[in-house]
Amino acid sequence: MSIQEFEELYLTLTELYNENRFFEYIELSDAAIENAHGFGMYDKAILLLRYRCASHYQVGNLQVAISLLKQYRELTFQYGSDTDIISYYNIMAIYWEIFGHLKKAEDLMLKGLEIAERINDVEGIGKINNNLSHLELKMGRYDKAKEFALKSLYYGNYFEVKHSNPFKGVHFSKVNLATSQIWLGEFDGAYAIIQELLQVIQSPPYAKPEIEVFNVHALYCHKTGRIQEAIDTYQKAKNYAFQNSDWEMMQAICDSLMQIIEQQNDVEALCKIQKEYIETLLKIQQENYTHILFEIEYSDEKKQFEKTSYIDPxxxxxxxxxxxxxxxxxxxxxxxxxxxxxxxxxxxxxxxxxxxxxxxxxxxxxxxxxxxxxxxxxxxxxxxxxxxxxxxxxxxxxxxxxxxxxxxxxxxxxxxxxxxxxxxxxxxxxxxxxxxxxxxxxxxxxxxxxxxxxxxxxxxxxxxxxxxxxxxx
The missing domain is CATH 3.30.70.270 (Reverse transcriptase/Diguanylate cyclase domain)
Structure with a gap:
C-alpha cells in the first residue's frame, strides 16, 4: 500500500467511524493500522487503533476490544499526545465500569478530565462528562447523571454554538439525559429526545448506539404505563444484543424485563427470562478480563514511576x-x-x-x-x-x-x-x-x-x- 492509498483509506475509515458504521470499520481497519505504523504515522496509528477498539466494543465484541488494549496503551504512552492519553484513560474507565469497579472507573475518568480541562480539549471534556453521566446512572444518582449529560451536550454544541471544534459523540449523551429524565419523572423532555433518536436509526445490523435507544424507549414505555410496548421493545433490543454477543447489554435488558414480568405475574415468561439471565451471567463470568486490566494498570504505574524518575518536576x-x-x-x-x-x-x-x-x-x-x-x-x-x-x-x-x-x-x-x-x-x-x-x-x-x-x-x-x-x- 502506498502512502497515497493509505491516506485515502484513512479518510474512508474516519468517515465510517463517525457515521457509526462499526462493522464496516472493523473489516477495513486492520491493514490501515499496520501501514500507519510502518509509515511512522504514529498519531494516525493511535487514532485508528482507538477507533478499532471502540468499534469492537460498540458491536459487543468485548473479547477482541480488550485484547487490543495492550497494543493501544503501548502506542499511546510511547508516541501519544495529551489528548491520546485522555482517550486512553476514558476507554480504560469504561472497561473497569463494565466489570463493576465503579470507583476505579471514576478515578480514571477524573484523571482524564483534569488533563482535558488543563489543555482545553473539548472532545475529551465532552466524552468524559458523558461517561460520568452513565456512571451516575449505574449508581442511581439521577440528578448528577442529568447534570453530567447536560455538560456533555453543551460541549457538543447541542444547545447553542460555543466551540469551534465541538465534541461529536452526543448520541450517548442524549440517551443518558433521556434516561435520567425518565427516572426523575420528566417525561416530556425524555420523550422529545427519544423521538429525535428513533428518527436517525437506520436498518440492521444494530450496534450498541441503536440498542441503547431501544432500551431507553422501552424504559420510557414502562414508566408511562405502556407495559406491552415496553416488553416488546425490550425483547427487540435483547435479540439485537444477543446477535452481537453483547452480554453486558443482555444483562441490563434481562434485568429490566424481569422487573416488568414479575409485576405481570406471568410465570412462564418469567422462567424463560430468568434462564436467559443466568446464561448471560455465566457468559459474563467467562469473559471477565479484569486480570488483563490489572496487568495494564500495573504497566501504567510502572510508566508513571519511570516518568517521575526521569522528568524534572x-x-x-x-x-x-x-x-x-x-x-x-x-x-x-x-x-x-x-x-x-x-x-x-x-x-x-x-x-x-x-x-x-x-x-x-x-x-x-x-x-x-x-x-x-x-x-x-x-x-x-x-x-x-x-x-x-x-x-x-x-x-x-x-x-x-x-x-x-x-x-x-x-x-x-x-x-x-x-x-x-x-x-x-x-x-x-x-x-x-x-x-x-x-x-x-x-x-x-x-x-x-x-x-x-x-x-x-x-x-x-x-x-x-x-x-x-x-x-x-
Missing part, C-alpha cells in the same frame, strides 16, 4: 538522570550509522539577579517557559531535551543532511529571546547564552567530549558579553 522536561542514561545510546547509534550529532547548552543569563529582584516564583515561571519553548522547538527533530541543572538546559540532537546547524541554533535563539515576559506590569527582556558542539563524520565524540566542547563554547558566549550563540570550532 518543575519544568516537565527530562532531567540530568534521563539525559545521562540515554545520550550514550544516541551517540552509539550515530557512530554506527555514520551520522552527526549536535549538543547545545542553553544558559539563562543573570538568572540569580532575576530571582533576587523579581522573586523566585517569577524565576520558576521563566524556567518553565524556557523549557516549554525548547521542548516544542525540538519536537520536530530526533533530540533529547533536558534540564541540566539550575538555569541550564542541554539538547542532544541528530543532524540529517537537510539540517543546517547554524540556522537551527539561530532560530532557537530568536525563539528564546523574543519570548515576552511581564512582572508586575513591567515588560522584562530575557537574555540567553548558547554553546554548541558537534561530532564529525569520521568519528563521533563521546558524551564527555561533546559536553566539554559545548561548555567551552558557552563560556566564550559569556566572556564575549553574553546573550549570543557560539559554535565550538
Amino acid at each position: 518543575l519544568t516537565n522536561v527530562y532531567n540530568r538522570r534521563y539525559f545521562d542514561a540515554n545520550a550514550n545510546q544516541m551517540i552509539e547509534a550515530a557512530a554506527c550509522n555514520g551520522e552527526q550529532l549536535a549538543l547545545i547548552m542553553v544558559d539563562l543569563d543573570h538568572f540569580k539577579e532575576i530571582n533576587d529582584t523579581k522573586g523566585h516564583l517569577f524565576g520558576d515561571t521563566v524556567l518553565i517557559n524556557t523549557a516549554t519553548i525548547l521542548k516544542n522547538y525540538f519536537q520536530a527533530f530526533d533530540a533529547i531535551v533536558a534540564r541540566f541543572g539550575g538555569d541550564e538546559f542541554i539538547v542532544l540532537m541528530r543532524l540529517t543532511e537537510n539540517i543546517v546547524l547554524q540556522d537551527i541554533v539561530n532560530n532557537l535563539y530568536d525563539a528564546l529571546t523574543e519570548m515576552p515576559f511581564t512582572c508586575h506590569d513591567e515588560l522584562i527582556s530575557l537574555a540567553y547564552s548558547l554553546g554548541v558542539s558537534m561530532s564529525n563524520h569520521e568519528q563521533a565524540f563521546n558524551l564527555g567530549e561533546l559536553i566539554h566542547n559545548a561548555d567551552i563554547a558557552l563560556y566564550q558566549s559569556k566572556r564575549n558579553g553574553r546573550n549570543q550563540v557560539t559554535i565550538f570550532n
Whole structure:
C-alpha cells in the first residue's frame, strides 16, 4: 500500500467511524493500522487503533476490544499526545465500569478530565462528562447523571454554538439525559429526545448506539404505563444484543424485563427470562478480563514511576538522570550509522539577579517557559531535551543532511529571546547564552567530549558579553 492509498483509506475509515458504521470499520481497519505504523504515522496509528477498539466494543465484541488494549496503551504512552492519553484513560474507565469497579472507573475518568480541562480539549471534556453521566446512572444518582449529560451536550454544541471544534459523540449523551429524565419523572423532555433518536436509526445490523435507544424507549414505555410496548421493545433490543454477543447489554435488558414480568405475574415468561439471565451471567463470568486490566494498570504505574524518575518536576522536561542514561545510546547509534550529532547548552543569563529582584516564583515561571519553548522547538527533530541543572538546559540532537546547524541554533535563539515576559506590569527582556558542539563524520565524540566542547563554547558566549550563540570550532 502506498502512502497515497493509505491516506485515502484513512479518510474512508474516519468517515465510517463517525457515521457509526462499526462493522464496516472493523473489516477495513486492520491493514490501515499496520501501514500507519510502518509509515511512522504514529498519531494516525493511535487514532485508528482507538477507533478499532471502540468499534469492537460498540458491536459487543468485548473479547477482541480488550485484547487490543495492550497494543493501544503501548502506542499511546510511547508516541501519544495529551489528548491520546485522555482517550486512553476514558476507554480504560469504561472497561473497569463494565466489570463493576465503579470507583476505579471514576478515578480514571477524573484523571482524564483534569488533563482535558488543563489543555482545553473539548472532545475529551465532552466524552468524559458523558461517561460520568452513565456512571451516575449505574449508581442511581439521577440528578448528577442529568447534570453530567447536560455538560456533555453543551460541549457538543447541542444547545447553542460555543466551540469551534465541538465534541461529536452526543448520541450517548442524549440517551443518558433521556434516561435520567425518565427516572426523575420528566417525561416530556425524555420523550422529545427519544423521538429525535428513533428518527436517525437506520436498518440492521444494530450496534450498541441503536440498542441503547431501544432500551431507553422501552424504559420510557414502562414508566408511562405502556407495559406491552415496553416488553416488546425490550425483547427487540435483547435479540439485537444477543446477535452481537453483547452480554453486558443482555444483562441490563434481562434485568429490566424481569422487573416488568414479575409485576405481570406471568410465570412462564418469567422462567424463560430468568434462564436467559443466568446464561448471560455465566457468559459474563467467562469473559471477565479484569486480570488483563490489572496487568495494564500495573504497566501504567510502572510508566508513571519511570516518568517521575526521569522528568524534572518543575519544568516537565527530562532531567540530568534521563539525559545521562540515554545520550550514550544516541551517540552509539550515530557512530554506527555514520551520522552527526549536535549538543547545545542553553544558559539563562543573570538568572540569580532575576530571582533576587523579581522573586523566585517569577524565576520558576521563566524556567518553565524556557523549557516549554525548547521542548516544542525540538519536537520536530530526533533530540533529547533536558534540564541540566539550575538555569541550564542541554539538547542532544541528530543532524540529517537537510539540517543546517547554524540556522537551527539561530532560530532557537530568536525563539528564546523574543519570548515576552511581564512582572508586575513591567515588560522584562530575557537574555540567553548558547554553546554548541558537534561530532564529525569520521568519528563521533563521546558524551564527555561533546559536553566539554559545548561548555567551552558557552563560556566564550559569556566572556564575549553574553546573550549570543557560539559554535565550538
